Amino acid sequence: MERWLTLLLLFPVVFFSTVTSAKGCRRPQLNANINVAVDQMFFDPGVELALSCKDGYTPISGPRKIVCTTSGAWTATKFLCKPKLCPYPDAPSNGDLYYEDTVYQSTINYTCQEGYILSGSSTSVCQANGTWSTPVPECIAVTCGLPPIPEFGMIVYNTRVRGNTTDYGITGTYKCLPPYALFGDATAECMTSGTWTKTPECRRVTCSLPENIDRGYMSTNDQRDFDYLETIKYGCTGDYVVEGSLEIVCQQDGTWSEKPSCKAPCKIGIDRGRILYKGKKMWIGDFNPNKVLHKDIVSVWCMNNAKKCGYSVSTQCIDGRLVIPECYEEPSGVNYNLYPGSLPSEIQQC
Template sequence: MRHMQTFLPLCALVFFTTMTFGQENACSRPSFSDNIEMDGIQRYFNPGEELTLSCKQGYTPLSGPRTVVCGRSGQWTKTKLKCIPKRCPYPDPPDNGELYYEDTVYQSTVNYTCNEGFVLTGARTATCQANGTWSASAPECKPVTCGLAPIPEFGMIVYEKRIRGDTVDYGVTGTYKCLPPHVVVGNARAECTASGTWTKTPVCQVVTCPPPGGINKGYMSSDAQRDFDFMETVKYGCEGDYVLEGNLEAVCQQNGEWSQKPSCKAPCSVGVQRGRILYKGQKLWIKDLKPNKILHHEIVSFYCIDKNNECVYAMPTQCINGKLKIPDCFEEPSEVQFNLASGNQTSEIRQC
């Protein structure tokens, strides 16, 4: 009985020692990057046991080996295995649209948008999947369309390009016109907008102008005391030696007012009696200018003397509505000087 009591504790000690030795040389389940997977759920491994490594879904193995072995020291062998995310092909932007993305690796997303005036048909987003393909194909950007532009009464529209069918694309424009005496009231330009509707349609309204009235020293083609329709015209002319300045005719405008009427400008007379002038390419004694009139905007030159060089030069001046300014350099000879020495006048001296 004493022998048995001694033996049992000894057996228990040996068994405990063996278990402790084996546990100390075992390898604990290793840890790797989040993208690496390991077979099974075993927590401890004896020396010599292998553990197979693999990449999680959506990742591709790079370098090796793909197994590790539990060493006698309780340490696993080294591995250079890396798992990199799979890459999807670079997406192309849709026609008339754009795309936005930061990367094309697994779980990356791409967002699609369409330009103004276009509607997206298809998926707005796509995700790079574990198999290296996008979750959805690129969408289409289809143009917004409008029906034909509304036509106001007594009006019409002229499109910028030929229209086929009963729809037009976004951005197409046209110009409204009205049948006289109607005029466009509002914006004459029409456009198919991004919302699929046309800009506000104008109206065609009758416009007339009151009798235009005459001009001083002039006459007009019609003095009828009546209202004139939009775009009707009246022509003007001037009496005698007066010159018409401005447009020959006035037009009844769409605001119910006449365009600016012309005016008649008066001729000028030469305000000196003696001396010569250059007029229309000819030298003339002022007394021989008959009648003594220079028409509005015409140019006449007076002879001035350059005393330093003892020569003369012609100084031009222009008739402006009845006023002819005599150049400051011109010196009119006295009556005695002019009568006694007409051949020695300023105009007869050597030209500069």
């Protein structure tokens, strides 16, 4: 005993440094996805720590423990944790889904196609246990009730409708019973909101007796109001021709549609020569009476002096006016009566 006390007194520094040379370890700095079982900050040499993965992660490699060495460092480890995978999701029927990944904490967004409403959650998150937080939602078809019918009106659907509901996208056309006119959009549609487009109105519309047209007559002269869509016919007297619709109709705004007009016949303004009218070639003197109707076409003959040949040129009667082509030259009485074979209409044609 005395010997040991002597050694301790002679070599105190050496003995102390041997006892205190081993260092402790600070809490290890590990990947954020790795758990350490204890919460303390300092550890003695030789202490072992068990490693595990946090919720939502699974181990893939490396030893699952580390040891505090006398140098104050932890033994090396390649322990890694990767996020857990959720199964690949299915899109809802008549819907779509959008996601970037299927690992832990990934999110799916669900949508429905036009005409369908989402029933269930629109999002789902990949959980720590590798399952999705919510089931796949449903996309339920939008339906509407029957559309409202305006008073004095009706609707004609674009497809057959059964029962008291209609599907999204079904359309119909509103009509009013005469003498009522429709005001508003005539097309009805079942919308994504499950409601119909705005219902139009049916209002009574009348038109007063219209005036007659020049050189014409009407099918009635009744001094009364005419209902919406009632019609009146027009005609022209003599050789005047109707231009425009023969019939006018009482319109939605209480006015008549555009009235026609009567167009005058024309006289062919030549005294000598041939004409072509309605496929028939004749001398103007034989054309009796000298009158063609509005929009009728007449041809006369001109001379090509360079080639010594004749050619026909057409002109049209427009409301009493028929313009003779500038190339036409009225033959002299001598040529017309004595030498008709020399006229442009009779010689070789160009």
